[in-house]
Amino acid sequence: MTTPVVLITGALTGIGRATATTFAAAGAHIVVSGRHEEAGLALAEELRKLGGEAEFIRADVRHDDDLKSLVDGTVERFGRLDIAVNNAGTEGEFSAITDLTPETYAATFDTNVLGTLLSMKHELLAMRAQxxxxxxxVSSVFGERGYPNGALYVASKHAVIGLTRSAALEAAAFGVRVNAVGPGPVQTEMLDRFIGRSDETKSSFVATVPLGRAGDPDEIAEAIAFLSSDHAGFMTGQTVFLDGGLTAA
Structure with a gap:
């Protein structure tokens, strides 16, 4: 069986890092990407110790040339691209719609939406060829529901689901599947920035989750691994919400 080649953007922390670890432990060849070279090189070394081949390629998902170099570099290093996980994202600025500006819009959408679009553009070119x-x-529970003072983040994660559905319909013709995950609150640095680092604030927020807790990054990583595998071979264009029951309410 051919060892899968996996590319992960936004791989240096949180869900991206957990996903890289999950694939490395399974023996995959991995390219991790992010904007911080020192952290990326250290992560690649950690992944090699888990048994997989791993490389770091620096890229900023807001830039088309960076993503072309990232995908080209992956294919040059490993000969193909089997799985791509587009995790790079930002929570952006949370404030009332009446306080938003074109600049705050661009700061969120350039990473979350343009970054996902450009990532898929180059990934699909490589996958179509093979x-x-x-x-x-990676979308969010807020790709399905709203949140006061979070219009930019919410809208960007809705857009990721729309991009996923459209790309899935285009890619089906050449044998490529495109799906998404929609995490709820997951214990990451982004969650701490989002709700603050106060134990009281965090407890109140987590209490809104029907299962009564935040998710673990490894739980999201396992779902990503499933969606990438042959076990999900008849799934495309879908978003799997891992949110402790929030979207069921």
Whole structure:
């Protein structure tokens, strides 16, 4: 069986890092990407110790040339691209719609939406050439519901689901599947920035989750691994919400 080649953007922390670790432990060849070279090189070394081949390629998902170099570099290093996980994202600025500006809009959408679009553009070109592949985009529970003072983040994560559905329909013709995950609150640095670091604030927020807790990054990583695998071979264009029951309410 051919060892899968996996590319992960936004891989240096949180869900991206957990996903890289999950694939490395399974023996995959991995390219991790992010904007911080020192952290990226250290992560690649950690992944090699888990048994997989791993490389770091620096890229900023807001820039088309960076993403072309990232995908080209992955294919040059490993010969193909089987799985791409588009996890790079930002929570942006949370404030009332009446306080938003074109600049705050761009700061969120350039990473979350343009970054996902450009990532898929180059990933799909590589996968189309080989006639196979699987892409998993990372949306959010807020790709399904609203949140006061969070219009930019909410809208950007709705957009990721729209991009996923459209890309899935285009890619089906050449044997590539495109799905997404929609995490709820997951214990990461982004969650701490989002709700603050106060134990009281965090407890109140987590209490809104029907399962009564925040998720673990490894739980999201396992779902991403499933969606990327042959076990999900008949799934495309779908978003799997891992939110402790929030979207069921």
């Amino acid at each position: 006639g196979s592949g699987a892409i998993v985009n």
